[in-house]
Amino acid sequence: GQRPYPVSRAELQRMLMDEFGHENIHLGTKVIALEEHKNCVHFTFEDGRKDSADLLIGADGTHSITRRYVLGEQVSRRYAGYVNWNGLVKASEEIAPQHQWTTYVADGKRVSLMPVSDGRFYFFFDVPLPVGLENNKQTYRSDLEDYFEGWCPQVQRLIQNIDVEKTNRVEIHDIEPFLKFYKGHVVLIGDAAHSTTPDIGQGGCQAMEDAIYLARALQVNSLGIEDALSRYQSKRNERAKEMVLRARKRCDITHMKDSDITQAWYSELRKEKGENIMKGILSNIIGNVLD
Structure with missing residues (x-):
């Protein structure tokens, strides 16, 4: 609650x-x-x-x-098969509502924003890519423009608003x-x-x-x-x-x-109202040391 x-x-x-x-x-x-x-x-x-x-x-x-x-x-x-870009950006209603966690998905890719303190969003982009590609901050914006070409205007505005010098790029492993x-x-x-x-x-x-x-x-x-x-x-x-x-x-x-x-998951998301997402989050909490 x-x-x-x-x-x-x-x-x-x-x-x-x-x-x-x-x-x-x-x-x-x-x-x-x-x-x-x-x-x-x-x-x-x-x-x-x-x-x-x-x-x-x-x-x-x-x-x-x-x-x-x-x-x-x-x-x-073990390489998990995708690269993640993340950082902080000034919150704006033109990118996402400022009081909710917002995620855009398609083609196995993902863009997500959530509000943190001082009027900012934490953001990340996920893209399935081969391991070992060049990591060059100077191309982050153009790379993301290519990977998310044709996505909604909010994603395009986010790409334009990020500070590439303060953005992290991580090849995800476990x-x-x-x-x-x-x-x-x-x-x-x-x-x-x-x-x-x-x-x-x-x-x-x-x-x-x-x-x-x-x-x-x-x-x-x-x-x-x-x-x-x-x-x-x-x-x-x-x-x-x-x-x-x-x-x-x-x-x-x-x-x-x-x-x-x-x-099939995308089809489920079109009808999702949030209850199952909350159940998933809660199931991760159950079993912790404070139960």
């Missing part, structure tokens, strides 16, 4: 930093190696500095070095789900543990669920850190796997991996 409040990721990070303090946050300190000795994790930074801790939480994303340590190998990412989230005193959360496509909007959400349950498990770790990590793993790995596979399935429908299935 509550309305959503979309927020840009960068602003969410700033709010968290303001709430919990900046003094213990050190940017540009990439870890390049780690090892364990007698329940202590030792790690080396790219600039040669070394440090150690009783517990290392690997929230280091889809290219995670901590995942390689936990699994004993660097698993390959990683085959796995169930091992820790080794010794090293534990994975977020994309390091379950790298997913953004098709059901659960990447950041699952990372926050990880953080909440890991904190709870550590707060009551009367049997030690590894027992807490084991309980965290058993609570989170199956749910995270389900979300990765659910996002992959939605990705395939949205981006026309099977044209008959996608066309």
Whole structure:
């Protein structure tokens, strides 16, 4: 019964930093190696500095070095088959209503806008494309004009209004789900543990669920850190796997991996009033650590 409040990721990070303090946050300190000795994790930074801790939480994303340590190998990412452009643009009724989430779909492509703070839309474009094409910001606008030629006037205005220098272009990948989230005193959360496509909007959400349950498990770790990590793993790995596979399935429908299935979905959308979309969003929420 509550309305959503979309927020840009960068602003969410700033709010968290303001709430919990900046003094213990050190940017540009990439870890390049780690090892364990007698329940202590030792790690080396790219600039040669070394440090150690009783517990290392690997929230280091889809290219995670901590995942390689936990699994004993660097698993390959799987290209999902499409490229995503995203960013922020000034909200305008000429592009989309300013108080709703608006999405345009056709030909396995997608354009979406949702309101965020300060009179802006978060936007993204999805286009099924081969992996490895040139990434040149100077051609973003002309590329999008070509990919969305003939689409409605709102999409054309959006393309003209974006700031290409502040627009991101991402080749979308995920990683085959796995169930091992820790080794010794090293534990994975977020994309390091379950790298997913953004098709059901659960990447950041699952990372926050990880953080909440890991904190709870550590707060009551009367049997030690590894027992807490084991309980965290058993609570989170199956749910995270389900979300990765659910996002992959939605990705395939949205981006026309099977044209008959996608066309059937388009036909359903013509009659959709929003109830099924809300049910889908709610089904992603059910099973989280706050239930």
